[in-house]
Amino acid sequence: MILAVFLILLFAAVPIALVLTLTSAAYIAQSGNHLLFDSFTQQLFGAIENYGLLAIPLFMLAGELMNEGGLTSRLINMARILVGGFRGGLAYINLVANMMMAAIMGSAASQIAIMSRAMVPAMEKEGYSPAYAAAITSAGGLLSPIIPPSMLFVLFGVLAQVPIADMFIAGILPGLLMSALFFLTIALMGLVHEYPKGQWLTAAEAKKAFWMGLPACLIPVLIIGGILTGLVTPTESAALASLGALLVGTCVYKELKLSHLPEIMKRTALNSGMVIILISAAGVFGWVLIYEQIPQAVAAWIVQQTSDPFVFLLMVVAALILVGMLLDGIAALILVVPILLPVAQADFGISPYQFGVVVCLTLVMGLLTPPVGAGLFIGSAMTGVPPMKIFKALLPFLMMTLLSLILISGIPSIVLILL
Incomplete structure (x- = not known):
């Protein structure tokens, strides 16, 4: 019955936070143990009583x-x-800029929206097909969950009870690996499609671009450098990044007006509020899963299928690709971590950091895969290119993402060597 309630609500397009809360309430009502309702509110608020969650807003x-x-x-x-003069220069510029933005934003959906507005029109003017321009911009959003900071890493750290700063460090090499594979993809596609040759900036133009970009570049340096050196926590680095962006935007570039702040604060409050409510609802749902001993049942089934950690991770990747096609990455992460992480650690000896990187990257692929594919629809809305055209142009990058996942699953040191 509980599974039926969950599926009916989910496919009826009820907001996922309500799906989780109502399913949990239905379970308690069916169990007959109404004393559990006394802990219901406590579990709702207890799930968000974590300092690390402040990093998200x-x-x-x-x-x-x-x-x-x-x-x-x-x-x-x-x-x-750095890359403007290569053949397909704007494609490389797009990817490098996405790497820089990934080190600031931490949200794939936001990154796709912002970079689509900034890069796709410029690429179209230089002769790139609209679908390819939208595809590489969307592919850059895949870097967001693993190049620190990452909203999914923050949430995973809270769910798994591991240091968020260590999760950020664990994502550095996987992020560079995937970036290198994306660069290779652009190079190979550039040879096949004969993309226009880029132009190097003159010495004067390069000098101007460097000095104008240096204040903006200090923001990701501030975030990553502060965390790596241990001078600040991830939450403190997020606060410093916000302060730095405010000062640079108002005092250096003078494009950010104080009159813009109320609308910026409103958008931030609405977006982060949705995430926090979802985390709260998932706290109750996870409590029900543990009470019902579902993780133990899943563990027993998986152990019967394989005893190889690599095969287990590949099974997780395959399952989460399907989950990510239907559910938002944050919602899916909240659902799967309480079930699969204990299995990964206790039965297969997998590091929570390796597991976290694999899970977060796999779930973000769902942002760019039908039938839901919110990232595809964001890219389509920003560029006017049909979602399926973007998806077809995106396939080489998704294949490289799968290759990254296989390498990360098979070689734990890619994740763990910096820890």
Whole structure:
């Protein structure tokens, strides 16, 4: 009955937070143990009583301030210095700029929306097909969950009770690996499709772009450097990033007006509020799963199928690709971590950091895969390209993402060597 309630609500397009809460309430009502309702409210609030969760609205705020204050466009111009002269130069610029933005925003959906507005029109003017321009911009959003900071890493750290700073460090090499594979994909596709040759900036233009972009570039350096050196916690780094973006946007570039702040704060509050409510609802749902001993049942079934950690992780990847096609990444993460993480650690000896990187990256692929594919619809809305055309152009990048997942699953040191 409980599974039926969950599926009916889910496919009736009820908001996922209500799906989780109502399913939990239905379970308690069916169990007849109405004393559990006495703990219901406590579980709702207990799930969000974690200092690390403050990083989520703060990183969202930093991204909003950077986009409104002109920092994003300066980072794109700075990327031209590094890769602008190669064949398919704008494609490389797009990817490098996405790497920079991934080190600030932490949200794939927000990154796709912002970079689509900034990069796709410029690529179309230089002769790139609209579908390819939208596809590479969307592919850059796949870097967001693993290049620190990452909203999914923050949430995974809370759910798994591991240090969020260590999760950020664990994502550095996987992020660089996937970036390198994306660069290779662009190079190979550029040879096949003969993309236009880029132009290197003149010395004067490069110097201007560097000095104009340097203040914006300090934001990701502040975030990652502060965490790696241990000077600040991830939450404190998010606060510093927001303050830095505010100061640079208002005092250096002077594009961010104080009159913009109420609307920025409103958008940040609405977006982060939805995430926090979802986490709260998932706290109750996870409590019900544990009470029902579902993780133990799943563990017993999986152990019967394989005893190889690598095979187990591949099974997780396959299952989560399907889950990610239907559920939002945050909602899916909240659902699967309480069930699968204990199995990974107790029965297969897998590090929570390796498991976290694999799970977060796999779930974000769902952002760009039908039938839900919210990232495809965001890219389509920003560019006017039909979602399925973007998906077809995106397939080489999704294949490289799968290759990254296989390598990360089979070689734990890619994740663990920096810890």
